[in-house]
Amino acid sequence: MQVFIMVAGVFTGAHVWRETAARLAAAGGEAHAVPLTGVDPARPAPPDGVGLETHIEDVIAAIDAVDVTSGREIVLVGHDYGIHPVLGAADRRAERIARVVYLxxxxxxxxxxxxxxxxxQELRAELAERARRGERGGVLAPPALDAEWERWGSTAGLGETELKRLTSSATPQxxxxxxxxxxLSGSVAAVPVTGVLCTENGAGIASVQRLVDFGDPALAVLAGPRVTFFELPTGHxxxxxxxxxLADVLLRAAAGAGHRLRAPGDDAPPAHLRPFPWDLPELPRDRRGPVDLYVPDGEGPRPAVVFVHGGPVPAGARPRPREWPTLVGYARLAATEGLVGATVEHRLHDIADYERAAADVASGVEQVRADPRVDGDRIALWFFSGGGLLTTDWLAEPPAWLRCLAAAYPVLAPLPAWGMAGSRFxxxxxVAQAGDLPVVLLRAGLETPEIAATVEEFVTAAEAGAARLEVVDVPHGHHGFETVDAPEKTRPAMRRALRTVVTHLTA
Structure with a gap:
């Protein structure tokens, strides 16, 4: 059996592991929750302060306390902030560690x-500024109210008792x-790892697979043979x-079980690079900086649909999103309807990039409107996936030339783990401010629960605000259904949505 050494996240001490540790022990394992200096009452802060290195030494001490002659393998478990001291310790004791679990x-x-x-994100920026000014001492106060924990992760699954326990026992960080x-020296790279994803906090195995599929070399390690994943349908x-x-998952992880990701290039192409569900004319692409135009033959100017890809997409992803079959396919499909199809490249590489991406999209749209082949007073915008948050500005203040806004399987409110509770996106x-702007929503019936919840929130708000919302359901569609699901299940809804957009553009 294994020895589990567990390290908690910000504001939480070793006590949070009590029930999990008891279950691991009952299963024949050995479990130790590491008291962290300056966080747990058992280890008060020294006069010269506490840093990450202090906590790394705390974890190393727990590793060194395990009897090397017992033959038991050590599994390090790091939750939230706790993964930092876990990795620091594992890097210095790599030969002693059988597995690291990222919780x-x-x-x-x-x-x-x-x-x-x-x-x-706001707190991160504030602390970064304090660090820049050299203010590296002191502590960060924990949430004082139960509701404030949402700034640090989803509280889904926590009952009133557990939430109050979290608040009452919290300590400054x-x-x-x-x-x-x-x-890190790099030694820890040789240690097998398991990721445990809490889906109610906004991430699951499918979303991690999509990131790997994007082709960023930095993420290829996640598809390695020594990496496994589990999901838990709960919050943070x-x-x-x-x-x-959790105890069951940790025991299975220690045994080397879990889901393994598909490496890029294995077997079939990744979902986002599979063929578009229509055979369309090979209309040439006219690339103008960050904008690609697909212009049908004939006299202009013509109405245009600007397609905005989702994300975040790693900066190193290849091919780039505007070259994906879905974006190219929709743009060419629009051209078959006599419209100019346009795709816009934007820099949504990280959750913190929405402000920059919004500016990129706005600039790209103006470039499309200024093209002499385009009727700049008849424009539709069509957003996908994580790009759904970029609809905010257009909904809040729709310009007169924006005749329709469409979104396919969009994220329509920040996910819990994104730290954007106070964001304008x-x-x-x-949507209540959209006025007479027609909004077309392509809703995937088999959407992931965390994204589906944001869509439901949006639909409810649209109905309460009397927005001009038309929902086009794809009952058997998954996220990214154009290249994921059978064409006969998706084409009717896609065609209906496009025809609706065409009607608003040409009326």
Missing amino acids: DCGMPQNGVPALAAVPD PLGTLLQPLR WPMLSCPAA HPARA
């Missing part, structure tokens, strides 16, 4: 502080633990919301 957390990199993983860079604190299920809040 609902990011992938820390050498030289990057834990601050980069703080989900609340030493700022040095968030600001001190993680230093599974050790409190479902400790039995929230279409479900903006």
Whole structure:
């Protein structure tokens, strides 16, 4: 059996692992929750302060306390911030570690502080500015109210008792633990890893597979033979919301079980690079900087549909989104209807990039409108997936020339793990201001639960605000249905949505 050494996230001490540890022990394992200096009462902060290195030493001490003659393998489990000291310790004791478990957390990199993983973007910017001014001491106060925990992750699955326990036992986080860079030699890269994704917090195995499929070399390691994944249908604190299920997953992870991702190039092409469900004329692409135009033969100017890809898409992804079959296919399909089809490249590479991406889209749209082949007073915008948040500005203040806004399987409110609770990019809040702007929503019937919840929020708000919303359902469609599902299941809805957009453009 294994020895599980578990490290908690920000503001939470070793106590949060109590139920999970008990279940691991009952299954014959050995479990130790590491008390972190300056966080757990058992280890008060020293006079010279606490940094990430302090917590790395705490984890190393727990590793070294395991009897090397026992023959038991050590599995390190890092939740949230806890993955940073776990990786730092594993890098220095790699020969002792059988597996590292990433529990609902990011992938820390050498030289990057834990601050980069703080989900609340406003708080992250504030702390970065304090660090720039040299203010590296002190502590970060924990949430004082139960509702404030949503800034740090989804509280789905937590009952009132668990949520109050989280708040009442929370302790301040030493700022040095968030600001001190993680230093790795590379030894930890040889240790097998398992990712446990809490789907109610906004990420699942399918979304990670999509990131790998995008072709960024930096993410190829996730499809390696020593990497496995599990999902838990809960929020960000599974050790409190479902400790039995978490213990079961940890035991299975320690045994090397779990889902393995498909590497790029294996077998069939990834979903986003499969063929578009229509055989369309090979209309030439007219590339003008960040904009690609597909212009039908004949006299102009013509109405245009600008297709806006989703994301975040890693900067290293190849081919680029505007070259994907779906974007090219829709643009050419629009051209068969006598419209100019346009695709716009934008820089949504990370959750923090929405402001930049919105500016890219606005600039690209103006470029399309200025083209002499385009009727700049008859424009439709069509958004996909994570690009759905970019509809916000157009819904809140629709210009007179915008005749229709469409969205396919969109994200229409920030997902819990994105740390955007106070962000302006929230279409479900903006749709009430859309006025007479026609909105066409292509809704995937088999959408992932976390995205489906944002769509439902948007539809409810649109109905309450008397928005001109037309929902076109694709009952058997998944996220990205154009290249994922059988054409006979998707084409009727796609055609209906396009014809609706054409009607609004040509009326």
